[in-house]
Amino acid sequence: MLAVEVNHVVKSFADKLAVDDLSFSVAQGEIFGLIGPNGAGKTTTIRMMMDIIKPDSGEVTILGERLKEATKNKLGYLPEERGLYKKLSVLDSIVYLASLKGMDKQSAAEKADELLEKTGMLATKSKKVEALSRGMGQIIQVIVTIIHDPQLVVLDEPFAGLDPVNTELLKGMFLDLRNQGKAVILSTHQMNQIEALCDRILMINNGKNVLYGDLTEIRSRYRGNSVLLDFEGELGEVPGVSEKRQHKGYIELILDGKTTPKQLLERLVGRGIVINRFEVATPSLNEIFLKEVGKKS
Amino acid sequence: MNKTQLIFRHEFLNAIKRKGFIIMTLIVPVLALLAIGIFQLISATAGPMVVETTTIGYVDEAGGFDDYTTQGNIELVGFDTQDDATAALINDDVSEYFVIPADYTSTGVINRYTLARELETPTSITTAIKNFLTSNMLAGKVPSETVGLIEAPLALVTTRLTETGEVATEQGGFGNLMIPGIFSLLLALSLQLSCVYLVQGLGDEKESRLIEVLLSSVNTRQLLIGKVLGLGVAGLVQVVVWLASMPLLLNLASSTFGGFFGTIQLPANFIVLGMVYFILGYALLAALSAGVGAISPSAREGQQMIPIFTLLLFVPLWFSSILFIFPNSPLWVVLTIFPVTAPIAVMLRLGVTGVAAWELAVSIAVLALSVVGVMFLAIRAFRAYLLMYGKRPRWGEIIRSLRSG
Numbered sequence: 001m002l003a004v005e006v007n008h009v010v011k012s013f014a015d016k017l018a019v020d021d022l023s024f025s026v027a028q029g030e031i032f033g034l035i036g037p038n039g040a041g042k043t044t045t046i047r048m049m050m051d052i053i054k055p056d057s058g059e060v061t062i063l064g065e066r067l068k069e070a071t072k073n074k075l076g077y078l079p080e081e082r083g084l085y086k087k088l089s090v091l092d093s094i095v096y097l098a099s100l101k102g103m104d105k106q107s108a109a110e111k112a113d114e115l116l117e118k119t120g121m122l123a124t125k126s127k128k129v130e131a132l133s134r135g136m137g138q139i140i141q142v143i144v145t146i147i148h149d150p151q152l153v154v155l156d157e158p159f160a161g162l163d164p165v166n167t168e169l170l171k172g173m174f175l176d177l178r179n180q181g182k183a184v185i186l187s188t189h190q191m192n193q194i195e196a197l198c199d200r201i202l203m204i205n206n207g208k209n210v211l212y213g214d215l216t217e218i219r220s221r222y223r224g225n226s227v228l229l230d231f232e233g234e235l236g237e238v239p240g241v242s243e244k245r246q247h248k249g250y251i252e253l254i255l256d257g258k259t260t261p262k263q264l265l266e267r268l269v270g271r272g273i274v275i276n277r278f279e280v281a282t283p284s285l286n287e288i289f290l291k292e293v294g295k296k297s
Numbered sequence: 298m299n300k301t302q303l304i305f306r307h308e309f310l311n312a313i314k315r316k317g318f319i320i321m322t323l324i325v326p327v328l329a330l331l332a333i334g335i336f337q338l339i340s341a342t343a344g345p346m347v348v349e350t351t352t353i354g355y356v357d358e359a360g361g362f363d364d365y366t367t368q369g370n371i372e373l374v375g376f377d378t379q380d381d382a383t384a385a386l387i388n389d390d391v392s393e394y395f396v397i398p399a400d401y402t403s404t405g406v407i408n409r410y411t412l413a414r415e416l417e418t419p420t421s422i423t424t425a426i427k428n429f430l431t432s433n434m435l436a437g438k439v440p441s442e443t444v445g446l447i448e449a450p451l452a453l454v455t456t457r458l459t460e461t462g463e464v465a466t467e468q469g470g471f472g473n474l475m476i477p478g479i480f481s482l483l484l485a486l487s488l489q490l491s492c493v494y495l496v497q498g499l500g501d502e503k504e505s506r507l508i509e510v511l512l513s514s515v516n517t518r519q520l521l522i523g524k525v526l527g528l529g530v531a532g533l534v535q536v537v538v539w540l541a542s543m544p545l546l547l548n549l550a551s552s553t554f555g556g557f558f559g560t561i562q563l564p565a566n567f568i569v570l571g572m573v574y575f576i577l578g579y580a581l582l583a584a585l586s587a588g589v590g591a592i593s594p595s596a597r598e599g600q601q602m603i604p605i606f607t608l609l610l611f612v613p614l615w616f617s618s619i620l621f622i623f624p625n626s627p628l629w630v631v632l633t634i635f636p637v638t639a640p641i642a643v644m645l646r647l648g649v650t651g652v653a654a655w656e657l658a659v660s661i662a663v664l665a666l667s668v669v670g671v672m673f674l675a676i677r678a679f680r681a682y683l684l685m686y687g688k689r690p691r692w693g694e695i696i697r698s699l700r701s702g
Binding site: 081 | 303506509515
C-alpha cells in the first residue's frame with residue numbers, strides 16, 4: 001500500500017494556478033524529497049495532502065484511502081513556519097496536540113517524556129513555550145509531529161534555523177522513522193539534506209512536475225561528459241580529451257563525446273600514470289535544481 | 298472524548314485561567330460586597346447622623362406671620378426691619394432672609410435676599426417658606442389636620458395590577474430598573490470579552506501557523522464548534538456568577554442600606570431571559586468574530602475589527618435615557634428585534650416597562666435565525682481565508698467567496 005498517491009491534482013487561487021495536473025506517489029519506508037523554488041506549489045500540495053485545503057480536481061489518497069477523520073491520526077505534519085501555544089507549558093502543549101491525534105493523556109505524557117529525554121529537552125518540560133529559543137521550539141514541534149507514531153510524516157523545512165548539532169539529531173530521528181517503515185516527505189531548500197536523506201524526489205516548478213524519481217538515477221541522468229582526476233606524474237596530451245580544467249587538488253577532463261570514461265581510464269593506466277582519484281563527474285542536486293528551474297523560467 | 302470536546306475543554310480551561318477573565322468575573326460581586334462592608338464599617342464607627350439646622354430670617358411687613366417658625370430643619374427668625382435682616386445676613390447670623398410685603402395677601406409676592414449665587418431657589422427653602430405662610434394664614438380658621446393636607450395634599454401610592462386584577466409581583470419604578478440596567482452593561486462587556494478572546498485565539502493560531510497543525514488533526518467544523526462552545530461556556534460561567542450573586546447581594550444591600558435598595562426587585566423571568574439572550578447573543582457575535590478572525594491577517598487586526606459590530610451591542614445603552622422618557626417608543630421595538638441590539642435592549646426594557654410576549658417571541662426567533670445564517674457564512678469565510686496570511690482580502694473578494702462558498 002502506498003503512503004501517498006496524488007493523481008492529476010489541480011488547485012488554483014483566484015487568478016493563479018498553484019498546482020497544475022500533478023501526480024506522484026510515496027511508498028512506505030522511504031524518505032521522499034519535495035523540492036522546488038519559492039512559490040512552486042510545494043506547500044499547496046502538502047496542504048491538499050493534509051486535507052487542509054481541497055483540490056479543484058484530481059484525487060489524493062493517503063495510506064490507501066481518501067483522507068478521513070481516522071486517517072488524520074496516522075499523519076504527522078510539521079508546517080514551514082512554526083508556532084505553539086506560547087502561554088502553555090511544553091508538556092501541556094505536546095499532550096494537547098497529541099490528544100487531537102487520538103492519544104490518551106497518560107500515553108501522551110509518557111511518550112513526551114521519552115522524546116524529550118531523547119532530544120535532551122527534558123529540562124524544558126515545565127517551562128512555558130515562550131521561554132524557549134527558536135531552535136528548542138522547533139525540536140518540540142518535531143516531537144509534536146511524531147509523538148503519535150504516525151505512518152506518514154510530512155516535514156516542511158524542518159532544518160531551517162537549526163544549529164548543526166540539532167540538525168544531525170533530527171536527521172537521525174528521520175532516518176529512524178524510515179527504518180521503522182514510515183513514509184517521510186521532506187520539503188526543503190537545503191539540497192545537501194535532500195541528497196543525504198532522500199531515496200526519491202519530486203521537483204516542481206510553477207505547479208508542474210519537473211523531475212520525479214529515484215535520486216541516484218536522476219543524478220546519473222544528469223551526469224556530465226567529464227571526469228575528475230587526481231594523479232601523480234606527467235599527464236601530457238590525452239587522446240579523447242577535448243579540454244582540461246584545473247581545480248584545487250584535481251583536474252577536470254572534458255571528454256570529446258566519442259570517448260567513454262572507461263576508455264579514458266584504460267588509456268591513463270596504460271600510460272603508467274598513478275591515479276589517486278578517478279570519478280565520473282556527477283552534478284550536485286543543487287546544480288540540477290538550478291539548471292531545471294532556470295530552464296523552465 | 299471526541300476532538301470537538303478536546304478543543305472545547307482546552308479553550309474553556311484556557312479562558313477561565315486568564316487573569317482578565319478572573320478579574321472581570323469576580324470584580325462585580327467583590328466590589329458590591331466591599332461597598333456593603335465599608336458602609337457597615339462606617340455605620341458602626343460613626344455616631345448617629347446629626348441634621349444641621351438652617352436659620353433664615355424674615356421681615357413681616359404684612360403682619361400676622363408670627364408662628365410656625367420651625368419648618369423641618371429650617372428655623373425662621375423674624376426681624377423688625379429689612380436693614381436689621383440685611384445686617385444679620387452680612388454677619389452670617391442667617392443664611393438668607395425674605396420680606397413679606399404689606400400687600401402680600403393681594404399680590405402673593407415674597408422678596409427673597411441671599412448672598413449665594415444660585416440657579417434657582419432650593420426646593421427645601423421654597424417648601425419651608427410656603428408652609429410657614431400657609432400655616433400662619435390658616436391658623437385658627439381650619440383644623441390643623443386640614444392645614445397638613447393643604448400643605449401636602451398628595452401621597453400617591455400606585456399599585457400595579459395584573460390583567461386578572463391581582464396585585465402584580467413587580468411594581469416597577471427605579472428599583473425595578475436597577476438590576477437589569479447594571480446587568481445589561483455587564484452582559485455587553487461579557488459578550489465583547491468573549492468575542493475578543495475568540496478573535497485573539499484564532500489570530501494567534503493563524504499568526505503562529507498552529508492552525509495548520511490543528512487542521513491536519515481536526516476539520517474546520519470541529520475546530521470552530523470547539524472554540525465557540527469553549528469560550529461561550531466560559532462567558533456563561535461569568536454571567537451565571539453575576540446572576541447568582543445578584544439576589545444574594547440584593548438581600549444583603551437591602552438589609553444594610555434599606556430605603557431604595559429595599560425597593561429593588563428582579564423582574565420576572567429575568568434570570569432565564571438573561572441566560573437565553575446571553576447564549577443567543579454570544580452565538581451570533583461568536584459567528585461574526587469567527588468570520589472576522591478568519592479574514593484578519595493577524596490577532597491585532599482582528600481585534601481592531603471587532604468594534605464594528607460590538608459597538609452595536611451598546612446602542613441600547615446609549616439610548617437608555619430615551620427609554621426612560623419614551624418607554625413605548627417604536628425605536629425600542631426595533632432595537633428589541635434587531636439581532637445585535639436585542640440582548641441589551643430586552644434586558645433594559647424588562648426593568649422599565651416589560652416586553653410584550655410577541656416581541657420576545659419575534660426577537661428570539663430573529664436572533665436564532667441570524668445565528669444560523671451568520672454561522673453558515675462564517676464557516677465559508679473560515680474555510681476560504683483561514684490559511685491566507687499577511688494580507689487582508691478586499692470586500693469584493695470576501696463577498697465573492699461567501700457567494701461561491
